Amino acid sequence: MARGIRPAARALLLAALVAIGAGAATAEWLQPDPSLREALLLLRVAVRDTIGHGDDPARLDSLGLALMRVGRLEEAALVLRRVLAAEPRDAAAAAAMGKMALFSDRLDEADSLLTLALQGGREPDVVSDLYAVHLRRGAWARAAELAPDAGDAGRVPLLEAMAAEPPYRIASAPRALVRVPWQRSYPTPLVRVKLNGESMLMALDTGARDLLLDTWAARRAQVRELPSQSRVFWNGTRIGARNAMVQRLEIEGLKVEALPAGIASLRKWSLSVNPYGEPVAGVIGLGFLRAFSPTLDYEARVLELRPAGTPVTAGAEAPRVPYEIWGESELTVYGTLAGSRRMALLVQTGLPECGVAAPAEVFDEIGVKGGAISKAVKSTGSLLQGRPWVRVTVPTLSIGPVVVDKVPGWSGAMDSGELWRHGVRRDAILSHDAFRGRRVTFDWDARMIVLEEP
Numbered sequence: 001m002a003r004g005i006r007p008a009a010r011a012l013l014l015a016a017l018v019a020i021g022a023g024a025a026t027a028e029w030l031q032p033d034p035s036l037r038e039a040l041l042l043l044r045v046a047v048r049d050t051i052g053h054g055d056d057p058a059r060l061d062s063l064g065l066a067l068m069r070v071g072r073l074e075e076a077a078l079v080l081r082r083v084l085a086a087e088p089r090d091a092a093a094a095a096a097m098g099k100m101a102l103f104s105d106r107l108d109e110a111d112s113l114l115t116l117a118l119q120g121g122r123e124p125d126v127v128s129d130l131y132a133v134h135l136r137r138g139a140w141a142r143a144a145e146l147a148p149d150a151g152d153a154g155r156v157p158l159l160e161a162m163a164a165e166p167p168y169r170i171a172s173a174p175r176a177l178v179r180v181p182w183q184r185s186y187p188t189p190l191v192r193v194k195l196n197g198e199s200m201l202m203a204l205d206t207g208a209r210d211l212l213l214d215t216w217a218a219r220r221a222q223v224r225e226l227p228s229q230s231r232v233f234w235n236g237t238r239i240g241a242r243n244a245m246v247q248r249l250e251i252e253g254l255k256v257e258a259l260p261a262g263i264a265s266l267r268k269w270s271l272s273v274n275p276y277g278e279p280v281a282g283v284i285g286l287g288f289l290r291a292f293s294p295t296l297d298y299e300a301r302v303l304e305l306r307p308a309g310t311p312v313t314a315g316a317e318a319p320r321v322p323y324e325i326w327g328e329s330e331l332t333v334y335g336t337l338a339g340s341r342r343m344a345l346l347v348q349t350g351l352p353e354c355g356v357a358a359p360a361e362v363f364d365e366i367g368v369k370g371g372a373i374s375k376a377v378k379s380t381g382s383l384l385q386g387r388p389w390v391r392v393t394v395p396t397l398s399i400g401p402v403v404v405d406k407v408p409g410w411s412g413a414m415d416s417g418e419l420w421r422h423g424v425r426r427d428a429i430l431s432h433d434a435f436r437g438r439r440v441t442f443d444w445d446a447r448m449i450v451l452e453e454p
Contacts, residue, residue, distance in 0.1 A: 033361035091120025155230035158243040174253035187352035195221035200281035207348025208285030211261035217281035236414035321400035335399035344426035355433030357413035
């Protein structure tokens with residue numbers, strides 16, 4: 001079984017990296033950043049090494065892994081299937097195929113492949129992917145067992161609480177269609193809810209895995225806190241949050257019980273998204289939305305919630321964009337920015353005043369810069385990540401058959417460390433300005449985002 005690049009190929013790679021100045025700290029203008037150039041070079045080395053040796057599982061292994069790393073998943077799958085056909089217990093190929101099955105929500109297949117891969121050693125990435133499988137299935141007890149090895153030991157008390165009391169239970173629904181008007185649509189959509197009977201404003205964000213609450217809101221609503229903390233991915237970065245369980249959330253007569261949550265200080269973020277109004281209690285994340293068949297109507301400024309599994313009634317002509325879910329809850333589509341190469345793009349609807357967010361090196365690659373004035377503007381980024389975001393405008397954004405012009409965004413509003421978080425390249429975040437004027441329906445059964453025009 002192959003495992004990695006051969007010594008001769010590694011020597012060639014090292015020489016090439018020296019030649020292109022891989023020690024540079026920042027990306028070059030209109031060039032991929034050094035980490036992507038290295039991945040592309042590894043792919044070229046693997047292609048060259050495989051020519052004339054298409055029956056060698058070891059070389060095919062390296063080629064498949066290199067293809068997957070740069071996001072060429074369909075080609076990687078073709079290569080790695082040949083590896084598994086020749087060596088059914090190849091751990092590296094099983095791990096890679098398991099990750100791609102996880103992305104596509106084929107959870108039984110992912111479980112089988114990742115379990116096989118673990119027999120070759122408890123690689124951290126494999127454990128993390130299997131942990132995500134259990135979380136996506138709602139197998140909370142099994143997830144709690146894996147959490148320490150997956151680097152998420154602080155979440156164990158919350159997972160045990162979820163095993164004892166299944167989350168997102170719909171206690172009552174007054175009607176088949178619940179329409180929730182937005183109290184504010186910009187810089188991020190806000191809705192009115194009741195947390196344990198307390199009326200509060202919350203943002204809608206597909207980028208948060210569950211609920212995220214400000215400390216004052218959790219205290220006022222007497223939310224049940226747990227004696228532990230875990231990391232939460234939100235607004236392009238990872239923050240620490242105390243684990244909690246919200247006993248009840250009511251929204252336009254709909255009552256949902258046992259909602260997992262994180263608690264953190266969000267006061268400065270609240271001032272940026274609702275500066276002249278009441279404090280915002282936090283965000284409603286993807287876990288809540290996946291309990292329904294939801295539509296975010298950016299034209300009518302309303303959230304529509306239908307029972308899970310309700311067929312999508314949009315016409316056949318409505319654009320449909322396939323999505324994947326990376327890790328536990330990271331909604332991902334593919335598209336291009338300013339006519340760029342194909343990119344993996346996270347869908348996080350809660351970023352303030354934003355359609356596209358990415359690390360500075362991604363905007364450098366596509367030739368998009370912030371102006372001198374925008375560089376002086378302070379933003380939410382200085383509150384969340386300790387550094388200001390720079391305002392940019394992306395000339396065009398393409399996702400599936402949809403093209404959006406002049407999309408506002410933030411450079412620096414996604415940590416550079418997130419580019420390779422799952423071992424596969426992803427480049428940017430899509431937020432609500434990318435969907436302006438459209439009805440955005442999430443068809444969980446078909447794994448599609450339906451983008452209707454008014």
